[in-house]
Amino acid sequence: MKPHRITIIALALLVVGFYALRATQASVAKQPPKNVTFSKDVAPIFFKNCAECHRPGEAAPFSTLSYKDARPWAKSIREHVVNRTMPPWHADPHFGQFKNERRLSQADIDTIVAWVEGGALEGDPKDLPPAPSFVEGWNIGQPDVVFTLPKPYTVEASGPDEYQYFNVPTNFTEDKYVRAIEARPGNRKVVHHVIVFIQPPAPADAPKLSQEELTRRRTQQAKESIRYSDGFLRRTKADAPVHNDGCSLPNGGGGTKFDTSKRDSGSTLLTEWAPGRNPDVMEPGVAKKIPAGSILTFQVHYNKAAGSVQTDQSSVGLIFAKEPPARLVTTESVHNSYMQIPPGAERHRVNACWTAQRDIRLITLMPHMHFRGAAMQIEAVYPDGRKAMLLNVPRYDFAWQTGYMLKQPLTLPKGTTLFVTGWFDNSARNKFNPDPTKAVRWGDPTYDEMLLCFVDFTTDAKPSVAMSSGQ
Numbered sequence: 001m002k003p004h005r006i007t008i009i010a011l012a013l014l015v016v017g018f019y020a021l022r023a024t025q026a027s028v029a030k031q032p033p034k035n036v037t038f039s040k041d042v043a044p045i046f047f048k049n050c051a052e053c054h055r056p057g058e059a060a061p062f063s064t065l066s067y068k069d070a071r072p073w074a075k076s077i078r079e080h081v082v083n084r085t086m087p088p089w090h091a092d093p094h095f096g097q098f099k100n101e102r103r104l105s106q107a108d109i110d111t112i113v114a115w116v117e118g119g120a121l122e123g124d125p126k127d128l129p130p131a132p133s134f135v136e137g138w139n140i141g142q143p144d145v146v147f148t149l150p151k152p153y154t155v156e157a158s159g160p161d162e163y164q165y166f167n168v169p170t171n172f173t174e175d176k177y178v179r180a181i182e183a184r185p186g187n188r189k190v191v192h193h194v195i196v197f198i199q200p201p202a203p204a205d206a207p208k209l210s211q212e213e214l215t216r217r218r219t220q221q222a223k224e225s226i227r228y229s230d231g232f233l234r235r236t237k238a239d240a241p242v243h244n245d246g247c248s249l250p251n252g253g254g255g256t257k258f259d260t261s262k263r264d265s266g267s268t269l270l271t272e273w274a275p276g277r278n279p280d281v282m283e284p285g286v287a288k289k290i291p292a293g294s295i296l297t298f299q300v301h302y303n304k305a306a307g308s309v310q311t312d313q314s315s316v317g318l319i320f321a322k323e324p325p326a327r328l329v330t331t332e333s334v335h336n337s338y339m340q341i342p343p344g345a346e347r348h349r350v351n352a353c354w355t356a357q358r359d360i361r362l363i364t365l366m367p368h369m370h371f372r373g374a375a376m377q378i379e380a381v382y383p384d385g386r387k388a389m390l391l392n393v394p395r396y397d398f399a400w401q402t403g404y405m406l407k408q409p410l411t412l413p414k415g416t417t418l419f420v421t422g423w424f425d426n427s428a429r430n431k432f433n434p435d436p437t438k439a440v441r442w443g444d445p446t447y448d449e450m451l452l453c454f455v456d457f458t459t460d461a462k463p464s465v466a467m468s469s470g471q
């Protein structure tokens, strides 16, 4: 045999061997793992990734805590995990890392599929991992204090959405620092969202205004504002100036006055709740401040989809920090009040900007739009001009109000600008669109729109020390 013949044969054998190996590997991979059972294989995945919502008393339609409760849903479960519609998670995995990421690994999906295809067997209950422990009603654990609407609020069977405001005094006699916060809807059938604001008491040296002066100021404010009240709802006036590029305005889009050079002062948000929103649980040494004597104002958005008269008594639970925190949390709302989406527009772009006035550490980003919201991106532009994509939500889903909690806090030096860009689908193609023939402006009701991102960040609790240490 000539030497090159041998080489060719050896090569051929190698190739055949390689494919044979590939083939066995493929057939191994294709064969569903044997005896996949709920108790041994699936329960650990469900307990970790689903039970947060799929347990008695929570938002989801069935419990994944027991075989008996989960088994009837097996087919639907397979479909939802394969499509990745469950667990709900909408961030593009290429950008940012999030500690509340709700994405199943491909291996977990394969296990669930194999379980369903193998007949969704129970297996030996002795194999069950310990059930996750939840405090009844609270995901943060037992709160130190709970504030609840003073009395049940009645929501009629039909009619327009309502934004209702309720004041609940804290009666705190000293400044309090909270390290965990959870707002709870009293009645999920009608509560669309809950936002709790902190209203600190007026400073002792604030001038006391007469009733006439107060009325005069309110009238003046209403005239200057680009918003108006429509029943219980605040909406941007139809003839207010239009600026879809909020970033081109000195206030970044975040104003309610015709004077676009001024931003609305940073709001003092305590927390928000909407489906899919995790409660706020801060890292050690981090807390939110509630000044002594503050009132908590609940903004509750009610809709009347239940079709019957309902009552609601929403609440917020707080856990106090054991010691004064090193860093304080602020929630900023980066939004564009001047937006307008033309009728029928398929991919209308709106943006808003906000610039850090001191060194901050970013912890959570929560995009918010309504039924026409299609996608959102949040980018940082650093003082040196460097750009970074922090969060990309390529298919926004209004049903899920996810706060994306950064795995590691991200330091943004003073002068860093956050660019929030949203895309809206106001065409008839969008099956959620309430009316594709309307030009849509900013407004509270879901038939209006919002381009908004809640941004949670921390700053040094003692800024004078921070100056020298550079935070």
Ligand code: HEC
Pocket: 045, 046, 049, 050, 051, 052, 053, 054, 059, 060, 061, 073, 076, 077, 078, 080, 081, 086, 087, 088, 102, 104, 275, 276, 399
């Ligand atoms: C953040 C909360 C949350 C998490 C986490 C979550 N779900 Fe859901 N799930 C819901 C809610 C709420 C619904 C009902 C509304 C809907 O269908 O969009 C739902 C619906 C479903 C449905 C459809 C039920 C039907 O009506 O057909 C399935 C199946 C499902 N979830 C499976 C899962 C599985 C499996 C996991 C974990 C791997 C999971 N979910 C994780 C909240 C959640």
